[in-house]
Amino acid sequence: MSRRDLLAGTVATIAYAFVPVSSLGLARAPALKEVLTFTERQSLEAVVSRIIPAGTNGPGALEAGCARYIESALGDVYQSLRKMYSAGLAALDSHATSNGGKSFVALDATEQDRVLSEFEQNIRVGEYSDSAAFFELVRRHTLEGMFGDPSYGGNANFVGWDLIEYPGPRMYVSRQMQTMDAKPPRSRVSAKQLVHGSR
């Protein structure tokens, strides 16, 4: 790639840097762009629901929309990680199948946890050797979806913030709200709602 190409405007990547700042980045509630196959989506939903299961402490990652959060991002800012997801989800299935003849989604929760634990320990699945890296990636993205701003498709009904008792975003925080025993009333708004006042 030469400087001449750039000056002729043929380099898309750098033109991106010249988009006016204010037109970028305001988080919109993303319409889900489907980038996963039906099978991949089912597997991903099964994985996130084991990373943060629903149960005694309230809804889990699936109910929070973490799979939706991840798929939205894979169609957008995490595009470069799309292949890692395909390979990882395929490896989960092939590992599950070779050990009991069932796909990952068909396993019961205990068996799914065992498979995920093996991935966490970086088990090798045939030629596939990225199982721990894949596990860490999904875990990280699941936490983003669970505890991040709800406008990205996760943290539905603020269940992530409720789980950890995060008091929530607000514009002004008083001195009293910062004492160690304070329990500020919960504010349940997205960042955009906070600035623009709309719901």
Added chain:
Amino acid sequence: MAPVNLPKTDVVVIGLGAAGGLAVLPLARAGLKIVGLEAGGWFRPEDHLADEIRNNVRHWPHAVQKANQEIPTARNGRDGPALPRSAYHPMMNGVGGTSLHYWGQSWRLTEWDFKVRSETARRYGPSAVPAGSTVEDWPLSYQELEPYYDKVEYTIGVSGKAGNIRGTVDEAGNIFESPRQREYPMPPLRHAGFADHMAEAAKRLGWHSYCPPAAINSVPYDKRTACFYHGFCGSGGCPVNAKNSTAVTTIPKAVATGNLKVVPYAHVIAIDSDDHGRVTGVRYLKDKREYFQPASVVLLASYTYENTRLLLLSKSKTYPRGLSNTHGQVGLHYMSHTRSGVMGLFPFDLNRWYGTPAQGTSLDDWSDDNFEHSGLGFIGGGNLLVPMEAKPIEAASMPTFGKAPRWGSSWKAFVKENAGRWAPVWAQISTLPFEDHFLDLDPEVKDPLGDPVCRLTVGLKESEKRAIVFMHEKAEHWLREAGAIATDKLPLGPIALSTHAYGGTRMGDNPETNVVNRWGFSHEAPNLGILGASVMGTTGARNPTLTVQALAWRTADHLISEWKSIAL
């Protein structure tokens, strides 16, 4: 296509961040005509959202920036393995630069930081300076920089409590600070429950904690509001303009004089020079065209990595090895803070969610030469800081302290109970320059223009490992005294990219070992000045920005008083 030649200006400044954005004010007030070339655009307060995914996870707005297309590479030692390449540049482009979203911590360095070599030799003998270190005493003393620290503190607005005014020590402030001429212009940021809790623990240990100074308004200042403490300050810009970035302080004032023209989205590609070795101006790209901005004086004020890269890329007949690099010093004496820390888990709620990191508590009992180092195997030490502000993803991504698995139902129960019960103690450890730590151009990796990116050759010396282990013990001791029931130390490892990167264009009297003179002007190209932490010869144990700004103002003042001899 030939570049568009623009009318000549007095001074062109490359980069309007913490350094360049500061220097433009004294220059504009002196009546000099300035063109400020900035790779990013203008931000509005409403561009800064309380959105952790955007600010901290996806590093917006870095993600769409010039800097992000030239992320430096790094390797562990000259023959060592490549370190994983960061997905993001640590700094951002924009009018105001990274001062738009930094923590705002605005410490001064101490007298010791300016004469590490001679003071170490005097107290512990010359061999106490680690072998292979290229550290020199600075060509100026703390006392010479003090008036500029004062100017910056009062101009942009820094909140804090003095610990030493002209030699009178006050335990309400930092007793280890070097003497200042007067109190801070604003009181410290508001007290917060957990910060006070940690301060009391420090007091029981006989340590001297204090509210760290910050370029954040604790009270209304200069027609802008006090901090709202909303808790999205780290890597987030301020929606109410209470953070004193150059974008809301010095730059608008400089623009108002009529003497500063800001050129946003200007992508600088080279500094040109003539047969006499003087710089003639700057070439940049904007809207797909190339421009040449001639100037009597060029001030290079991008970040440490880009300062070195632009010089090395600006080759000419006079400077075949890169601009101002006849002595081969460009890129050398590179350092960054070996930031490290210890996390503590408490059996009670800390309510650390809100506030701003600099609102915490800090101490210097174990930094600089504030304690006896004989037999320790290192010099210097670290500042310890307990920050406020815990955003929800960060809080839930906590270490599990060996008490729970990292996922599943029992992890969920663990974070439910503990996400609000842990806190870090960060240690910023002073580091030294070494012969084998440097910046150069990567032989393979290029930016979209086809120019090589900057490459870091870094490592962790034994003396630095000992300092980290020492500081970790102190941090752990502090956490335990405050009631922590478990602690978790960050692993040791070389730091790749850093927001606290120093060197590459070091300041010193000897042109054989330094790029700029004591005033910040090139030893080789007399009308080229360099601003930023790239000129600093030691790191100190605390954030660099205030020192960068004091140096920038001093360089600007020197240019104004010596205009005729520098500009010709």
